[in-house]
Amino acid sequence: ACKLIPGGVNSTARATWSGWSPYPLFVESGQGSRLTDVDGNEYIDYLLGLGPMLLGHRPPRVTQAVVDFIQSRGTVFALPTADEARLAEKIVAAVPSVEQVRLCNTGTEAVLYATRLARAFTKRNKIIRFEGMYHGFSDGVYWSKHPSIAKAGPDDRPVAVPQGPGMPKGVEENLLILPWNDPQALADAIAREGDSIAAVLTEPVMCNTGCILPRPGYLEAMRELTRERGIVLIFDEVITGFRLGLAGAQGRLGVTPDLSVFAKGIGGGFPVAAMGGRADIMALVANGTVSMAGTYSANGIAISAANAALDELATPGLYEKLDAVSDELRLGLGKVLSEAGLPAYVVGLGPLMQVWFAKEEIHNYRDAERRADQDIFRRWWQGMLERGVLFHPGAYENLFVSTAHTREDVAATLAAAKQVAADL
Numbered sequence: 455a456c457k458l459i460p461g462g463v464n465s466t467a468r469a470t471w472s473g474w475s476p477y478p479l480f481v482e483s484g485q486g487s488r489l490t491d492v493d494g495n496e497y498i499d500y501l502l503g504l505g506p507m508l509l510g511h512r513p514p515r516v517t518q519a520v521v522d523f524i525q526s527r528g529t530v531f532a533l534p535t536a537d538e539a540r541l542a543e544k545i546v547a548a549v550p551s552v553e554q555v556r557l558c559n560t561g562t563e564a565v566l567y568a569t570r571l572a573r574a575f576t577k578r579n580k581i582i583r584f585e586g587m588y589h590g591f592s593d594g595v596y597w598s599k600h601p602s603i604a605k606a607g608p609d610d611r612p613v614a615v616p617q618g619p620g621m622p623k624g625v626e627e628n629l630l631i632l633p634w635n636d637p638q639a640l641a642d643a644i645a646r647e648g649d650s651i652a653a654v655l656t657e658p659v660m661c662n663t664g665c666i667l668p669r670p671g672y673l674e675a676m677r678e679l680t681r682e683r684g685i686v687l688i689f690d691e692v693i694t695g696f697r698l699g700l701a702g703a704q705g706r707l708g709v710t711p712d713l714s715v716f717a718k719g720i721g722g723g724f725p726v727a728a729m730g731g732r733a734d735i736m737a738l739v740a741n742g743t744v745s746m747a748g749t750y751s752a753n754g755i756a757i758s759a760a761n762a763a764l765d766e767l768a769t770p771g772l773y774e775k776l777d778a779v780s781d782e783l784r785l786g787l788g789k790v791l792s793e794a795g796l797p798a799y800v801v802g803l804g805p806l807m808q809v810w811f812a813k814e815e816i817h818n819y820r821d822a823e824r825r826a827d828q829d830i831f832r833r834w835w836q837g838m839l840e841r842g843v844l845f846h847p848g849a850y851e852n853l854f855v856s857t858a859h860t861r862e863d864v865a866a867t868l869a870a871a872k873q874v875a876a877d878l
């Protein structure tokens with residue numbers, strides 16, 4: 455069980471925002487599937503730094519590559535390197551829809567590049583995006599879920615608006631925000647405004663409102679509708695990319711976008727992201743029509759980390775093992791919660807999953823708002839934390855499993871879950 459040391463950093467620090475209740479939680483170190491806080495509490499970590507630690511903490515191959523790089527080569531060059539070219543080759547080889555790729559630092563930047571490119575390619579302005587998805591914090595695509603900026607729609611359902619304190623005016627004119635998993639809503643919007651729509655931007659599996667899988671045929675319908683009207687389909691695979699397999703969600707689900715965005719899992723914990731796709735669209739970058747700046751983009755440290763991470767991910771059998779451990783956790787949690795008689799279900803795909811405390815299934819953000827019980831989730835989260843298991847504190851987020859998690863970690867997690875479920 456975790457203990458708070460009176461007078462320690464967890465209980466006294468005030469100079470910075472310090473994380474999540476029940477108390478500020480300052481981390482000391484990570485190793486494999488474990489995190490240790492400044493009071494010495496150890497947690498089985500399913501937060502994974504919000505996703506990047508797909509290989510666990512301190513993955514030896516990545517650590518070694520970065521140390522070697524700093525000691526022998528330097529850091530930021532501005533000019534391209536052979537390592538950068540090699541990383542691009544690996545991404546292109548892994549993801550069939552990606553013919554060319556550009557590297558940068560964060561998912562936010564990569565989404566910005568993709569939407570800019572789609573606008574330049576189509577000479578149209580609007581982007582369709584979906585309620586409850588997060589594509590980074592750039593003002594152009596930001597969507598705040600804060601209730602103070604949600605307004606009632608025609609039938610009193612919450613309607614997303616792309617504004618908030620500090621947001622620029624006029625952003626909403628270039629965004630159409632639709633409910634996800636609703637092919638009719640998408641077909642109607644495209645029928646009405648198709649000629650002004652540059653791109654449909656979506657996660658192939660919804661990760662930022664819990665974990666929500668696309669309904670059968672939904673992504674296929676999206677692909678068809680966008681193709682018919684010359685709209686660029688952008689998959690934001692910042693979370694799913696290289697996590698659901700080397701070819702990401704698109705490989706696993708068999709739907710091909712025009713552009714894709716990757717981050718988190720490709721850097722082994724270092725800031726590296728990538729945007730790539732169809733060569734005819736990417737040509738606008740190569741010929742200078744669309745500019746993509748970034749002093750630190752493709753910096754040597756990040757690239758050496760990503761090369762090592764992708765080499766590690768190419769280990770034969772790695773994804774099969776990751777899926778097997780993840781399935782054990784998903785099925786195990788579902789069993790524990792149902793045996794405790796709780797109105798909950800666990801949904802997921804491979805190493806992505808979330809526990810929903812809801813009586814009915816959730817297929818998009820509106821369902822989550824109406825059906826998810828935040829209060830019971832909160833007690834569940836805190837109970838698990840106190841028993842040394844760290845999940846994401848948000849009811850609308852994901853648990854991540856890393857390649858460092860073992861069957862023993864899963865067994866310990868399920869034992870804790872059994873105790874917590876009994877008290878809920």
Ligand code: PMP
Binds near residue numbers: 559561589590591662
């Ligand atoms: N897209 C998705 C799907 C994300 O989950 C995130 C980050 N959580 C981003 C984009 C933004 O990435 P970053 O935080 O690296 O800017």
